[in-house]
Amino acid sequence: MNPVYDDFFAGGAGEERTLRGNLAAYDRLRIVPRVLRATGDRDLRTTLFGTDLATPVLVAPTAFHLLAHPGGEVATARGAAAAGTAMVVSMAATQPVERIAGAGGPLWFQLYPQPDLAFTAALVKRAEAAGCRALVVTVDSPVFGRRERDLRNGFTDLPDGLACENMRDDTGRVRNIEMDPALGWDRIGWLRGITGLPVLVKGILHPQDARLAVGHGVDGVIVSNHGGRQLDGAIATIDALPAVVEAVGGRIPVLVDGGIRRGTDVLIALARGAAAVLVGRPVLDALARGGADGVRDHLRTLTADLDHVMALAGAKRPAELTPDLVAVAG
Ligand SMILES: Cc1cc2nc3c(=O)[nH]c(=O)nc-3n(C[C@H](O)[C@H](O)[C@H](O)COP(=O)(O)O)c2cc1C
Numbered sequence: 001m002n003p004v005y006d007d008f009f010a011g012g013a014g015e016e017r018t019l020r021g022n023l024a025a026y027d028r029l030r031i032v033p034r035v036l037r038a039t040g041d042r043d044l045r046t047t048l049f050g051t052d053l054a055t056p057v058l059v060a061p062t063a064f065h066l067l068a069h070p071g072g073e074v075a076t077a078r079g080a081a082a083a084g085t086a087m088v089v090s091m092a093a094t095q096p097v098e099r100i101a102g103a104g105g106p107l108w109f110q111l112y113p114q115p116d117l118a119f120t121a122a123l124v125k126r127a128e129a130a131g132c133r134a135l136v137v138t139v140d141s142p143v144f145g146r147r148e149r150d151l152r153n154g155f156t157d158l159p160d161g162l163a164c165e166n167m168r169d170d171t172g173r174v175r176n177i178e179m180d181p182a183l184g185w186d187r188i189g190w191l192r193g194i195t196g197l198p199v200l201v202k203g204i205l206h207p208q209d210a211r212l213a214v215g216h217g218v219d220g221v222i223v224s225n226h227g228g229r230q231l232d233g234a235i236a237t238i239d240a241l242p243a244v245v246e247a248v249g250g251r252i253p254v255l256v257d258g259g260i261r262r263g264t265d266v267l268i269a270l271a272r273g274a275a276a277v278l279v280g281r282p283v284l285d286a287l288a289r290g291g292a293d294g295v296r297d298h299l300r301t302l303t304a305d306l307d308h309v310m311a312l313a314g315a316k317r318p319a320e321l322t323p324d325l326v327a328v329a330g
C-alpha cells in the first residue's frame with residue numbers, strides 16, 4: 001500500500017501512547033480458566049438490537065476503504081456478511097451506503113452529527129432507508145485528533161476521484177465532514193426524536209458519561225478511544241471497561257473496541273462485561289491484502305480463535321464469561 005495511506009490507517013494521535021496502550025493493556029491481563037466444565041457444544045451466537053450474529057466480533061467503523069482496496073466498503077461488507085456479522089459503516093465511507101447495503105449483511109451506520117441539522121437528519125433517513133439497523137454516534141471527536149503521521153505526510157484529503165459519498169447533499173456536492181465542538185447531550189435527544197433506530201454512543205470512557213447515556217435513553221454504549229486517534233493519553237479501553245459496565249448496570253449493552261487482535265482479547269473483553277467487540281485496523285489490513293475474502297477469513301479466524309480459547313477457559317457461551325476469569329498479571 002502507498003505508505004501515506006498505510007500511515008493513515010495504522011497511525012494515532014500525538015505520540016501514539018493510547019494506540020500502543022490499548023494493546024499493552026491486554027498484555028497485562030491473564031485468564032484464570034475453569035476446568036471440567038464439559039465445553040463440547042460451544043455456541044458463539046450473539047443477538048444485538050434484534051439482529052442475530054454468528055459471533056460477538058463486529059467490524060468497527062473506519063474511513064476510506066477505497067484507499068485500502070479497489071472493492072472498498074462493499075468488499076468489507078461482503079466479508080462481514082460471509083462471516084455472519086455486522087459492519088458499522090463509517091460516515092467517511094468512500095462508497096454510497098445504498099451500494100454497501102447491497103452486500104446483504106447487517107449494517108449499522110456511524111454518524112458524526114453535523115452542525116447542519118437538516119443535513120444530519122437527511123443522512124440519518126438515508127441510512128435508515130438503505131436498511132441500516134442502528135445508528136452509532138461518535139462522541140469522542142468534538143475536534144479532530146492531531147495525527148502527526150498525517151501532518152508529516154501532508155495527508156489532508158482524499159485523492160482525486162474518491163469522495164465521502166454519503167456526504168453529498170441534494171445538489172450533488174460533497175460536503176466536508178465537520179467535527180462539532182458545540183455537540184452536547186441535547187443532540188442525542190434530538191437524534192432519538194428523528195429516528196426509530198437504536199442509538200449507540202461510541203467513545204465513552206468515563207463511567208459518569210455511561211450513566212448519562214443511559215439517562216438520555218441511549219440504546220447502547222461503545223467503550224472506545226477511537227483506536228488512539230483522538231485524545232492521546234486516554235485510558236486503554238479494556239482498563240476503562242469494568243467501571244463503565246458497572247455504571248450501566250446491565251440496563252443496555254456495552255460494547256468495546258481498541259487493540260483487539262486475538263481470541264484471548266475478545267474473551268477478556270466479554271469476561272469484563274462487553275456484549276460484543278469491534279475490530280478496526282485488522283479488518284483494514286485484511287481488506288488491503290485480500291478484499292472481501294480476506295475480511296471474511298480474518299473474521300472467521302478471530303471467531304475460531306475465540307471458540308478455541310473459550311473451550312480452554314471452560315466456557316460454552318459468551319454469557320458464561322465472567323470477570324473472575326480475568327486477573328492482572330503480577
Ligand atoms: C483508519 C481508521 C479510520 C477510522 N475511521 C473512523 C470513523 O470514520 N468513525 C469512527 O467513529 N471511528 C473511526 N475509527 C475508529 C474505529 O472505529 C475504532 O474505534 C478503532 O479503530 C478500534 O481500534 P483498533 O483499530 O485497534 O481495532 C477509525 C479507525 C481507523 C484505524
Ligand SMILES: CC(C)CC(=O)C(=O)O
Pocket residue numbers: 063092177226229
Ligand atoms: C477521516 C475521518 C473522518 C475519519 C477518521 O480517520 C477517524 O475517525 O479516525
